Amino acid sequence: GQQVMQIPQYQHVQEGEDFTTYCNSSTTLSNIQWYKQRPGGHPVFLIQLVKSGEVKKQKRLTFQFGEAKKNSSLHITATQTTDVGTYFCAATTSGTYKYIFGTGTRLKVLA
Amino acid sequence: GAVVSQHPSRVICKSGTSVKIECRSLDFQATTMFWYRQFPKQSLMLMATSNEGSKATYEQGVEKDKFLINHASLTLSTLTVTSAHPEDSSFYICSARTGGDSPLHFGNGTRLTVT
Numbered sequence: 500g501q502q503v504m505q506i507p508q509y510q511h512v513q514e515g516e517d518f519t520t521y522c523n524s525s526t527t528l529s530n531i532q533w534y535k536q537r538p539g540g541h542p543v544f545l546i547q548l549v550k551s552g553e554v555k556k557q558k559r560l561t562f563q564f565g566e567a568k569k570n571s572s573l574h575i576t577a578t579q580t581t582d583v584g585t586y587f588c589a590a591t592t593s594g595t596y597k598y599i600f601g602t603g604t605r606l607k608v609l610a
Numbered sequence: 611g612a613v614v615s616q617h618p619s620r621v622i623c624k625s626g627t628s629v630k631i632e633c634r635s636l637d638f639q640a641t642t643m644f645w646y647r648q649f650p651k652q653s654l655m656l657m658a659t660s661n662e663g664s665k666a667t668y669e670q671g672v673e674k675d676k677f678l679i680n681h682a683s684l685t686l687s688t689l690t691v692t693s694a695h696p697e698d699s700s701f702y703i704c705s706a707r708t709g710g711d712s713p714l715h716f717g718n719g720t721r722l723t724v725t
Contacts, residue, residue, distance in 0.1 A: 543716070596642065598656075599656060
């Protein structure tokens with residue numbers, strides 16, 4: 500079945516450093532969503548990307564969708580302790596209605 | 611808006627018993643809901659898609675007779691873990707969306723422990 504890989508699996512950064520997680524698929528994606536899950540919590544929607552090469556920003560977060568629509572990235576500038584959690588991409592392919600979640604990247608921010 | 615309520619949040623049951631988990635969309639109608647399972651420090655694994663008024667669609671490898679899904683109304687889907695065993699212990703989480711490619715709204719999840 501479709502697999503969506505994310506790297507890195509874990510990332511520890513000092514507060515103020517930048518962070519990037521990458522989401523990769525072997526198949527062309529219809530669209531991709533990003534979610535954040537805090538420890539002990541449930542995933543919370545962050546953004547959706549639909550167009551090839553699309554870039555969206557939310558304050559310190561920048562999301563990109565690859566030109567070939569097979570990969571995506573989430574970049575956080577100047578991390579804060581509130582950024583701690585696991586970031587998941589969730590992707591769907593054309594003709595399907597379900598989202599497959601990536602393997603996730605767990606971010607730890609050291610104060 | 612778009613709140614999903616899941617109940618119970620935690621349940622402990624004995625091996626061999628059945629457990630029902632409810633997922634409700636509180637302020638919107640959801641013709642489709644999704645059930646995921648999450649092991650500690652791992653990703654969300656899609657178990658099945660719950661369709662209002664019709665049979666659920668199960669992912670490969672998920673036993674439909676063990677994980678019974680009922681989507682009786684536009685705001686309620688239930689997952690029943692039948693004859694639970696310790697290996698069924700996990701975090702089960704449902705999600706729903708208002709339609710099309712709209713975001714998934716998740717319930718708070720149910721932590722099931724089978725003793």
